[in-house]
Amino acid sequence: MLIPSHGVVMRDPPDAVRQLGTKLHEVMENYLTTAAWRIYFTGHFDDVHVTSSPDPGFLVPMFPVLPIPKAPPWLHFLASTSWYIQADDGKIFLLDCGFDPVPETLEKLAKGGAITGVDGIWITHYHDDHVHSVNAVRRAFGAEFYAQRELLDILEHPWAYSMPALDPSGIHVDHPLSEGEVIQWKGYKLTAYYFPGQTLYHDGMLIEHDGTRIFMTGDSFADFGIDDYCSYNRNFLGNEPGYEQASAYC
Secondary structure, three states: OOOOOOOEEEEEEEHHHHHEEEEEHHHHHHHOEEEEEHHHHHOOOOOOOOOOOOEEEEOOOOOOOOOOOOOOOOEEEEEEOEEEEHHHHHHHEEEEOOOOHHHHHHHHHHHHHOEEEEEEEEOOOOOHHHHHHHHHHHHHHOEEEEEEEHHHHHHHOHHHOOOOOOOOOOOOOOOEEOOOOOOEOOEEEEEEOOOOOOOOOEEEEEEEEOOEEEEOOOOOOOOOOOOOOOOOOOOOOOOOOHHHHHHHHH
């Protein structure tokens, strides 16, 4: 018999293991219909541990991909996870500053006259694919760095944290932002918020310009699934800070 630390005594171990395997298979198949794993790992999973499955694997269904909204002409994609807004004088305000080729792309734009400089950098969260190039861009363009106060310590002292996707280089925050703080930048109104989403250390920014409002969240929302495959990256629901704030900001 099987005697677990929690639950009932199981007097038919083969049947109990079979039931457990079947239930785990059903749970995972259901979970994978909403998890982002099927995007990163092609959507087909070999279920080698569940012998009750009639096939060696199962195909995971997917919801239809939502149409990509048309961005206003003042919002531009740069590279990696980075976007930017641009003022009439050619200066830009960078939104996230991820892996290469972010610095190289900015240098090319500057040399070609498409931009005249980088005034500021703001990031959605601390993950390396959103902050890796911040120090390089600051050195090249003299840009000032903005982030919510709740992110200040993990950005400046990442080695003090045991968190996934940390960038090992500390980043000094020039402008720690308070909840609802407004930055008036060359015709743009930028309102900063603490916005836990993919991680607890997360920002949100409402950008208002030329009659259009856009809320930047950086990985907290996706039309292809719940991005919770990394330990301690969670979407905070219920009474926790997070998604419930979206209606207030947008």
